Amino acid sequence: MRLTRHTDYSLRVLLYLGARPERLASIGEIAGAHGISKNHLMKVVQRLAEAGLVATVRGARGGLRLAREPSSINLGAVVRATEEGFELADCTHCAIAPACDLRSTLDEALRAFMKVLDGRTLEDLLGEPERLISLLEKPRRRTAARSA
């Protein structure tokens, strides 16, 4: 059982931006820090912008920032905006679905899962922003050393 890669990357973008609220970040910078594809990240950022979670500042000195305070970015809302579906088992074409309680049981379990995320914000994940920043800068330092 896992969240989609899209949700995984969305959370990483939000964590990256939340760790240093004072500056704008580029997609290339976030991709480099997390070691993930820039192309994939562009789609992720687009969806986050559409969901009102990330703001884009255009121009040569532009970049990305959170559209709201980390304390008002709810994790349940992020997962709902980024996951493509919450159908835990494929009951759509199952012959016995009308008489089987699997779907309602899984739905109940999912509600319990989401309730935990609904009670948390991005701020709760950013426990130690200074440590996060130092960890995020490591890969860039390594890249800089390699190209020197």
Next chain:
Amino acid sequence: MRLTRHTDYSLRVLLYLGARPERLASIGEIAGAHGISKNHLMKVVQRLAEAGLVATVRGARGGLRLAREPSSINLGAVVRATEEGFELADCTHCAIAPACDLRSTLDEALRAFMKVLDGRTLEDLLGEPERLISLLEKPRRRTAARSA
């Protein structure tokens, strides 16, 4: 977010066997009733047998049956035996994992999810066994009509 196909099929096998505890079923019969691949189902049944959930009776008149009463087949235990992993996000290679609370938050949400399943058994899903049986027999009737 979804369970693996392996878990989905495992639950369907258990539901099929639980709906008619008085008789043995073949893999082909279960595959036909659910419209899923026989090859895939063989692996599913093997894992269920290893987990002590399904018993195999060998011989010409052999087949499959539940290894225990539906009331003692816990859904949480089934999902733990059939899911390949519960790592909801891929934090293994994430640079910021040591300072980020995402993993522990997702683990907490997962515990809430599993708690619901741990409180249910196969018997709870088999709400109306007669209706289940009638639904399961439909595809076979269709096949029989086609080959007549």
